[in-house]
Amino acid sequence: MARWTAREIPGLGGRNAVVTGAGEGVGLHTALELVRYGARVVIASRDRGKGEAAAARIRAETGGKGGGSVEWLPLDLGDLSSVERFATGFSAAHDGLDLLVNNAGVMALPRGLTADGFERQFGVNHLGHFALTGLLLPVLLARPGARVVTVTSGLHRSGRMDFDDLMGERRYGRLRAYTQSKLANVLFALELHRRVTGAGADLVSAVAHPGVARTNLARTGNPMQGLLVTLAKLPAQSAAAGALPSLYAATAAGVLGGEAFGPDGFAERRGHPTRIRPAAQAYDRVAARRLWETSEELTGVRFSAFDRGEVRP
Numbered sequence: 001m002a003r004w005t006a007r008e009i010p011g012l013g014g015r016n017a018v019v020t021g022a023g024e025g026v027g028l029h030t031a032l033e034l035v036r037y038g039a040r041v042v043i044a045s046r047d048r049g050k051g052e053a054a055a056a057r058i059r060a061e062t063g064g065k066g067g068g069s070v071e072w073l074p075l076d077l078g079d080l081s082s083v084e085r086f087a088t089g090f091s092a093a094h095d096g097l098d099l100l101v102n103n104a105g106v107m108a109l110p111r112g113l114t115a116d117g118f119e120r121q122f123g124v125n126h127l128g129h130f131a132l133t134g135l136l137l138p139v140l141l142a143r144p145g146a147r148v149v150t151v152t153s154g155l156h157r158s159g160r161m162d163f164d165d166l167m168g169e170r171r172y173g174r175l176r177a178y179t180q181s182k183l184a185n186v187l188f189a190l191e192l193h194r195r196v197t198g199a200g201a202d203l204v205s206a207v208a209h210p211g212v213a214r215t216n217l218a219r220t221g222n223p224m225q226g227l228l229v230t231l232a233k234l235p236a237q238s239a240a241a242g243a244l245p246s247l248y249a250a251t252a253a254g255v256l257g258g259e260a261f262g263p264d265g266f267a268e269r270r271g272h273p274t275r276i277r278p279a280a281q282a283y284d285r286v287a288a289r290r291l292w293e294t295s296e297e298l299t300g301v302r303f304s305a306f307d308r309g310e311v312r313p
């Protein structure tokens with residue numbers, strides 16, 4: 001994969017893709033390249049204005065060549081009823097889903113709650129995507145070789161799962177909650193891979209992180225913190241470059257379930273996509289199982305197609 005770029009994306013004609021949080025940032029550039037190479041992409045995010053502007057920009061930049069198309073549909077990962085509405089609507093309108101990119105995210109917010117009462121960073125970054133993936137599992141399984149790419153951060157390496165205080169009720173730190181949620185992304189993706197394998201399903205679950213990319217992710221509402229984050233990002237790469245690890249995981253030949261991708265430069269901050277090894281705590285199977293069971297309980301979403309054996313040929 002030496003110096004892989006988006007120009008190496010294979011033809012994606014006839015493929016359906018959902019990219020969460022693709023109204024801007026890394027997700028927008030992920031969606032743009034998928035459309036350019038012929039995929040039918042749904043931008044799934046909260047803000048209609050941003051989502052529709054992104055879709056218009058993608059149409060203008062790709063010129064409708066190669067059969068690709070793009071539309072925006074509302075999804076609030078911080079509201080399980082919205083996640084359910086999105087999954088039900090998508091599944092009714094499409095006979096299968098080839099690619100789900102769990103990209104949306106919030107970072108370092110002051111403590112707040114989702115509509116269902118979950119701490120916001122854990123709720124949006126992890127639980128919302130857990131529920132979305134589970135509810136879309138039947139349409140994913142309808143397409144052999146479908147891929148789920150879950151977007152994490154290099155900061156997952158500082159993450160610790162605090163199962164006794166998952167929602168930060170007793171002790172909350174903005175960055176601590178973020179790194180926990182990004183570790184949860186990796187634990188989820190690797191556990192999904194193990195469950196796919198156990199069930200004999202034909203689905204690839206992979207992980208990607210963008211390095212450090214210039215986006216609006218660090219808008220925390222605190223101007224001082226915003227400034228510090230901006231300074232820390234000075235050597236950052238473009239959002240388009242940040243999308244390459246996701247695009248590689250989503251489209252390149254030979255990607256295996258359980259693999260992870262990030263930039264190949266110093267400290268995985270920038271560069272071309274390469275295989276990376278997540279932190280040791282991301283391979284903690286006991287924690288992964290506990291997170292999965294807790295997520296099922298909290299969201300009420302079960303990946304029951306695996307249990308019912310519906311996936312065997």
Ligand SMILES: NC(=O)c1ccc[n+]([C@@H]2O[C@H](COP(=O)([O-])OP(=O)(O)OC[C@H]3O[C@@H](n4cnc5c(N)ncnc54)[C@H](OP(=O)(O)O)[C@@H]3O)[C@@H](O)[C@H]2O)c1
Nearest residue numbers: 021025026045046047076077078104105153212213215217
């Ligand atoms: N930029 C970096 O340097 C960096 C580094 C490491 C990891 N990452 C990861 O990369 C991913 C993309 O981040 P980015 O930098 O592109 O950030 P961004 O520009 O802020 O984009 C994030 C998107 O997530 C969407 N979103 C936020 N809350 C949502 C919700 N409740 N429901 C649905 N969508 C929601 C937002 O759209 P709406 O407001 O329209 O909903 C927004 O468009 C995130 O998972 C982030 O953790 C980024």
